[in-house]
Amino acid sequence: MTVADAGVRPPAERTHAPWHLWLVGIVSLLWNAMGAFDYLASQMRFDFYMSQFSEQELAYFYGFPAWVVAFWALGVWGSFFGSIALLLRKTWAVWLFGVSIAGLVVTTIYSYGMSEGAEVMGTTGAIFTGVIWVIVVLLFLYSRAQAKKGVLH
Secondary structure (H helix, E strand, O other): OOOOOOOOOOOOOOOOOOHHHHHHHHHHHHHHHHHHHHHHHHHOOOHHHHOOOOHHHHHHHHOOOHHHHHHHHHHHHHHHHHHHHHHOOOOHHHHHHHHHHHHHHHHHHHHHHHOOHHHHHHHHHHHHHHHHHHHHHHHHHHHHHHHHOOOOO
16 A cells, blocks of 8 residues: 555645755844844844934834834744744744734834824934835845745745
C-alpha cells in the first residue's frame, strides 16, 4: 500500500530558496532590529538614546496614548518577527508583515491626522515614515510572492 492509496497526501515538494531570500531576510532583519531597538529605547526611556531628541519631541513621544503604543508595538514587532519568519521560510511571514502594516496604518493616522506629529517631526519625519511604508509594503509583497512560489512553507 502506498501513501496515496492510504488517502494520505505525500509531503509537498519544497522549492529551493533563491539567493535573494537570504539577502532580503538578513537586510530586513537588520533594518527591523533597528526599529525594535528604537521602540525599546523609547519605551524604556534610555537617556543615551532619548537625549538626541528635543523637549518638544520627547513630550510628543511620551504623550502617546496606550493604544498608539500598542499599535506601534504591532508595527515594530510584526516586521521584526516577519523577518525572522522569512529567514525560517515560514508562510506566517506574510501575516506578520500584514500585522506590521496594520500597526503602521494606525500610528500614521494618529501621527498625521490626530496629533501634532507632522509639526513635531517635520519634513524629515514625514520622509522617514514614507521610507518605512515603502519597506514594509515591499516586504509584505515579497513574502507573499515567495509563499505563492512555495519557497515559504
